[in-house]
Amino acid sequence: MTGTVPPRSPASTTRTGTRATTPTGRTTQPITEGTDARRGGAPGASRPNGSGQSADRPTGLRAVTVSLGRRFSEGDRDVSLLIAVTLALVVYGLVMVLSSSSVEEFAAGNSISDKFVRQGLFALVGVPLMLIASRLPERFWSAMAWPLLVVGVALQALVLTPLGYEVNGNRAWIDLAGFSMQPAEVLKIALIVWLASVISRKEKLLNDWRHAFIPVVPVLVIAIGIALLTKDLGTVMVIAVCVLGALFCGGFPLTYLALGGIAAAGMSIVFAATSPNRVARISAFYTGDCDYEDLCWQSTHGLYALSAGGFFGVGLGNSRAKWSWLPEADNDFIFAIVGEEFGLVGALVMIALFVALAVLMVRLLVRSTSTFRRTIIGGVLVWLLFQGFVNIAVVLGLLPVLGVPLPLVSSGGSALLTTLGAIGIVLAMAHADTNETAARSRPRSGEGARRTSPTASRARER
Template identity: 50%
Template sequence: MAQTTDAPAPRAAERRPSRLGQWNSAVTSYYLLVGASLLLLVLGLVMVLSSSSVDSLASGKSPYTVFFGQAQYAMIGLPLMWLASRIRPATYKRLAWPLLGLGVVAQLLVFSPLGRSKGGNQGWIYLPGFSAQPSEALKLALVVWLGMILVRKQPMFDDWKHAAVPAIPIAGGAIGLVLLGHDLGTAMIMILLVAGALFVAGVPMRIFVGAGVLAGVVVAALAIGSANRVGRILNFFSGTCDVTAGCYQTKHGLQALATGGWFGLGLGQSREKWSYLPEAHNDFIFAIIGEELGLIGTLLVLALFGVLAFAMFRVIARHRDPFAQIVTGGVAAWIIGQALVNMGVVVGLLPVIGVPLPLVSAGGSALITTLVALGVVISFARTEPGAAEALAARPSVVRRSLAVIGRTRA
């Protein structure tokens, strides 16, 4: 009788996937997006508490006033982010026109009796116990609409009319509504958003460059037409700017970064937040991060935004749906571009532009909309090739917890 020999069992190293395989799995984009977003959100809440407490006390309020408000916005944004991550890309395509219509109507309300001006910008809606900045929601509506319309026009990009119409005129109209409220900073971010979507869609370079030149001319004309903006630009290029006037905010932001050194003064130990640095919990929160957490803290923020950028570029490269690629390109240009602009202002590489640091700065409308936009991209990451199967094969947190409890009792 012939003897049968069993095949040798594979060694443990052969059974386990390589480290490279683990980092290049179908769900890598999903986990990187979720992880980096939540870490930035937590860091932002901590720094909002630290940077706003002194001003709140000086105003006769609780030191936790701004923090509690930001935490409430986070508690609204996180469920919406989860919901957005569960919606299929096809559903977003069907919602593109309604979302854009709602975004435009909301932006028009800032010119109604409900609208209010803040910091010289007519961009807020005030209701009893509630306020919102509709231009933030318009960003999300515009990027989803661009994804839908550019996918339809892709086969006809050889004809410049199909490549430019209706994407550029309607996008220009949406940006124009924001400019009517004198919010140049938000309009510039929307221009970056449109550029990212057009680039990923593969719009012919002549259209892309032409639209870029037109946008540059409009921004330059608006900047020259405002004495305040001209003053900021001149102060930026001036070597003898008065630190008590035009360069006050920039100089104190740089002082905060310089004081922090390598490891910072310690959480809560900022000196500039004692009413020296305006908008310490908002546009210049990056300076407080540098002062309290040092160079290590600022590099951590840069690294987390780098992870977000890598994950979104990975979705663009791996996803099979052009709609998902275009929308992700627009969201990446919006969030990463806005982060770079904010940090560039704080470190003195750009003139002062009033844009917050995404997920980190205080601001309810910006936080909620950014979380929802990331939820949309996470939904695309969940539908990458093989991602849905890999996520379905992994037990849920509840099932893993019950299994651990069962083993403990046994």
């Protein structure tokens, strides 16, 4: 039987879930409970506006998210701060190189800014190099482990050829078509990256002494053995310590690390004992019986410079020690010039920058989830921290003179380039950790579609 169903008033509409349904089966727009009652009208009533649409049409409430750009994670902040601290140390170093080397360059008949200009050019190359290295993926550095090692060992071996030359009794430099460099700086990076690659590949086999010793021990013996032939004990100590730091952070068994540390200490003692000059310097340091005009000249005038600086210093450019009183004023003893010209305040600022550098790297190290990344970050951290500590301790008279420059601050183009490159690799490892954390936090494919509201689920059931 067919007929015409009389229309019903809006008040007689029935509600199912969140939608109003008429007897004819047509579904109206979603409504909100109580909306019409609050407005004083019957449920479903609407007031037309000038556009022909319902001005008071009830609609469901929806959340709107406005994106103001990608939020910075904790790792991003640490990366940005690490770049800022590194640049601050580089700028601090450039200012001090200009001040500490001006007299020496003038006495040599050069422009007083010659060393500063050279150091500045290396900084202009090194900072972009650091940023480029920071954007290279982890797999790139893993693939470059063996090539870097071969290049590092080959450059170090060139020191023993006619290309090498001696400075202050240490044959540790080479001259390549007018470009002077210290190959040991490249060797540090090469060993750290190579150790990271080896340890990450053999991580589960390191408890077996055969896998732990091969190929690590033979390669280290060759690389450090060649470095020992250059007679630069300070640089060899830094290489050995950064290797031990990389192995420790990479999870190398502590028993084998202890054996390696004992072997390194024994070699250092033997190597120092075979050099009469080193024996004299070490004995003078511990006994206090020192020839002022010979062995103790440099260390004594370094302390004179620090004491002359007082609390606020004598002012930038006003150092007296750099007037041929302090050898290596722009290199190994540049911290003494910092203390003289900027006083205790300036020296503490520089120390605070190195402490900040170490803290930021420790944060990146703790956050890292990959053995490869931890090994690299830990190796570079120990390298820079130990070398900076040794340099400052020598100036303060806490250690005998070892001839170790202050990272990022002392003059030296190859040292500045390699140090900035090493920090760039650390930044690359930090970026890899951040990307991995972000990938884990994103929902998997299809997971978002499965997450539906209860209202939508009930609507599908109906």
